[in-house]
């Protein structure tokens with residue numbers, strides 16, 4: 124994976140912005156780690172077969188990948204805790220596009236900035252046919268599936284004082300499963316779809332085993 128133009132500078136800004144954030148699902152620093160992963164997945168996705176003959180504005184895509192969640196800043200309280208609700212009138216992706224120049228305006232040319240802003244503004248739009256947006260969406264959603272997502276579920280449980288029994292119930296609830304299946308259908312490329320399925324299966328298997336241990340019923344001889 125190649126570094127992109129001024130990557131170190133962008134990472135420095137992202138670290139300052141996201142690292143101090145605490146959230147229920149993931150804890151302190153999760154948002155920074157997530158942002159870095161989305162960037163690293165985007166760098167892989169630009170290499171997929173379907174994009175082989177497409178002209179991609181990699182600079183804008185990578186910036187948008189790293190800062191796609193910058194709109195979350197409007198949901199922070201004075202302790203940099205992120206409230207997921209964020210108020211009924213807040214459109215997080217539009218806020219993100221608006222905020223971007225404030226943080227990286229000095230190190231980004233205006234053409235790249237405009238495109239990165241467009242990409243951030245549309246990153247929840249699943250009717251979009253924009254392939255650069257598809258890269259961000261798949262990179263972001265890939266991080267919604269897998270064992271790290273279980274870490275988020277457990278840290279959330281701990282923060283809201285939810286027991287393991289209730290967490291297992293939550294996991295097994297049909298609406299949660301269908302939510303994960305819905306996420307699975309959102310992927311745009313063959314490889315990302317495959318990896319989404321691998322991660323979904325991985326987390327399902329882990330939760331099945333955890334349940335057995337929790338019930339004390341795996342210990343047999």
Ligand SMILES: [Fe+2]
Pocket residue numbers: 157161191192263
């Ligand atoms: Fe995200």
